[in-house]
Amino acid sequence: MTLPFFKNKIFCISYQRTGTTSTGQFFKDHGYKVATWGISNSNKWSLSWLKGDYEKIFKSFHFKKHQVFEDGPWWCNDFYKVLFHRFPKSKFILLERNPDKWFDSMLSHSNGKTLGNTHLHSILYNRELDFHNLGKKLAYYSGEIDNLLPLQEKHREHYKNIYITRINEIKMFFEIHNPDRLFFGSLEDKQVWNKIGVFFNIPVKENYNSHANKTKSK
Numbered sequence: 001m002t003l004p005f006f007k008n009k010i011f012c013i014s015y016q017r018t019g020t021t022s023t024g025q026f027f028k029d030h031g032y033k034v035a036t037w038g039i040s041n042s043n044k045w046s047l048s049w050l051k052g053d054y055e056k057i058f059k060s061f062h063f064k065k066h067q068v069f070e071d072g073p074w075w076c077n078d079f080y081k082v083l084f085h086r087f088p089k090s091k092f093i094l095l096e097r098n099p100d101k102w103f104d105s106m107l108s109h110s111n112g113k114t115l116g117n118t119h120l121h122s123i124l125y126n127r128e129l130d131f132h133n134l135g136k137k138l139a140y141y142s143g144e145i146d147n148l149l150p151l152q153e154k155h156r157e158h159y160k161n162i163y164i165t166r167i168n169e170i171k172m173f174f175e176i177h178n179p180d181r182l183f184f185g186s187l188e189d190k191q192v193w194n195k196i197g198v199f200f201n202i203p204v205k206e207n208y209n210s211h212a213n214k215t216k217s218k
Helices: 020-029 037-043 045-051 054-058 061-065 079-086 099-109 118-124 128-132 153-177 192-199
Strands: 010-012 091-096 182-186
Touching: 010 020, 020 192, 037 045, 037 061, 045 054, 045 118, 054 079, 079 091, 079 153, 091 153, 099 153, 118 128, 153 182, 182 192
Parallel strands: 010 091, 091 182
Antiparallel strands: none
16 A cells, blocks of 8 residues: 655644644644544654654655644654655644743643653753663663652753753754744744644634643643
């Protein structure tokens, strides 16, 4: 079976809890084939990223079948650089929100525990030593959602610094290499979806709003 391979792929590289699901919903509402978190999870794409097996992701059925990609592993560390060069016709979306509101959302997500797989989380948020001190060797490269580390108020500045630094790094990368391939906006901007529509040449109703996954945990 020959699959349609979308050369003009669109990757949402916003941090988790920064409108990734809403971005996917926006494109679904406008007729695009969107690979959601559920598709990523069933394909274990984040685990493949963690292992460094990028080609396993790119050769998979669902990667070839879809055009828009939200959530992990697309936002993981500097994976956007790999995607930028591997798919030269692709475009990217980066949304930000107030860093304190972002961390508040992180805190409320998993009842005071780290989100998702702890090994992956520790690498994304520079908490590798905390993870290794757990002595959970069987959890290495498992991809299991285990929520093993605490996520508390005392971690706020650490996480905020990582969040702000990564956004600045992404913006600088695209400013230098090709600013036309990145849409950057604020999730708190009431016109953000209309602006995304203009960027991608998608007609969007004036009162359109996408706010998916407000309280849903992953």
